[in-house]
Amino acid sequence: MDKVGETVLEIDLEALAHNYNYLKSKLLPKTKFLAVVKAFAYGSDMVAIAKKMESLGVDYFAVAYVREGVLLREAGIVTPILVLHPQPVNFEQLITYQLEPSLYSPKILVEFLKTAREKKLKNYPVHIKFNTGLNRLGFWETDVDYISKQLDNRDEIKITAILSHLAASEDPDEKEFSDTQIKIFKKISVALNERLGYSPFRHMLNTSGIINYPEAQFEMVRSGIGLYGYGNSAIEDKNLKPVAQLKTIISQIHKIEPGETVGYNRAFSSEGYRTTATLPLGHADGIGRQYGNGKGYVHIKGKKAPIIGNVCMDMIMVDVTEIDCVEGDEVLVFGQDNSADAFASSAQTISYEILTAISQRIKRIIR
Template sequence: MNSIGETTLLIDLNALEHNYRFLKSKLAQETKFLAVVKAFAYGSDMVTVAKKMETLGVDYFAVAYVKEGILLRNAGIKLPILVLHPQHINFHELIEYSLEPSLYSPKILKLFLEVAKDKGQTAYPVHVKFNTGLNRLGFWENDVDYIAEHLRDRKELKIISVFSHLAASEDTNEKSFSLTQIETFKKISKELNQKLGYAPFRHMLNTSGIINYPEAQFEMVRSGIGLYGYGNDKAIDGQLKPVATLKTIISQIHKIEPNESVGYNRAFKSDHYRTTATLPLGHADGIGRHYGNQKGHVRINGKYASVIGNVCMDMIMVDVTDIDCKEGDEVVVFGQNPSAEDFAASANTISYEILTAISPRVKRVIINP
């Protein structure tokens, strides 16, 4: 008897706790822990995850945009929230909801300073990001003087952290580059401390950094994907537990004759008698077209079934010729087996993408609350 009845994303809070404790075990006791809950907690449930992490004792949260931080504040989250990519248009709301911006360029620093002054702020907490090689966001090393000159004697803002981001922390072939980034960050933060006359706390490590460069944990680390069960390494993945499991059911079973086609554009044509199962999820639910045509696969009654034909907006079809199954049976899209990483790899992408792609219309069910 099917236990879900419809396409459902199960969110296991026991797994979340396990992953948090595993990552914490790699750190010094005094190192602060920032939980990254952007993108709806990597496609799961941002409020539920944040509330659980608060009870577990994390020190900080991070989101990408101001509206995500507002959602958490409206849900009652009290911990500090770092906004990694704030936009000028949202600065007034950012202050209204006591969110903490990442200042990553001269323009953003100047604009936020103006808003803080306009709103009568004193020592408003800000974080300054430096670009040490990812080349995405961040001040350059030679901007230290500019930052110090603009903030040293200003009452409106107070730098409480400086941070950077490793570009390839999971890739051991890039160890030399990562170590150079770490040394550059050390030099920058030391110089900034001297010019400011005080020492903001530092953070640079992401999930893979925690595993591969624990000596650079500084005063805080940031973890996103690791909390949700993926460590960008098979050995680490084996010690983590997937938080999200995507399940669905078989809506209908078809008997396909030789030379019959399946799906739009007749993308699949059968070479012999086959049995197909139609599942109620598609690219509107986050399963992109790149998983079609025997690239993606799901698990039905312990066996793998390949996606055949093009992925439709609301449906996919899978080959169940050699699987004993019936309409209404449960289907595992990803979770423990296959994992989101396995499922994503079948279409040459990564777990981050499939996890964050799952549509809001997919039912969320919290287990082990």
């Protein structure tokens, strides 16, 4: 490993390009590709990721909130940006920065139409979100008539796309449910096209959908976690490369005698002579308390070092009794040789959570 000297999150843009090209290989040449860069690009570096993706020719970006889209525009990103969960209070800013809203409810549609009318917009591009089974956001299938009536004789906005979201695309046991969602979405598309007199493009698939349901790629797909190196299955993980590597160093080494305890609340009690290492990162950096007390682990000199005691705000302690290491040695928390998925699973959670939890106070290094 390269010497880092402190806790850093390394961002490998070549790994990002590899993942993008691999996922693109699953698609028809005409299918558009949307890169999901919300939550600081899954905890990495939103601007660096977006600039690299734009250079690779990605067709769209997606963010969760308007503020994220604004940050991308201010950084010089010109590719279309979809805002997945906009709020009316941000509509004016959304329009100023030429972001495209996902309109997901009667209230949001009416509010955006009102703002569009006040701004004297014409054919402003919007995406309409339909709920086909995830039951999170979206219009119902039965709302097609309502939506078309709201747009009758109105030209302030134009539906550029419709979208939905599979609830369990990574789970082969839920194939029947996913197939039903796809059928519903197709039915909605036909009905809406008939009422509008034109055909918005469609997007429904996430990373696992790209891999498992290529027949439903429609005109565009959306990938988030796959771009960052995780395919929601052990088989697909082998085809992808983790983009982010969290590294730190050993700050201090302690010799612990039998009966001594380590950390807050004396959560670890030594049954024998042990050697511990203290690392400069903790729950304020995204390593939650659930990783403590032997559940989580890091890699030092290629060996596992379990986290012992309670995770502190800025520090964790690990057992290095069987590892020949010294203060200043580098530590891999997760990355190429210890995936974020493996690290997260030690605490019964998922890669998405640990990736997006990494604090912004940790220095990002772009490789």
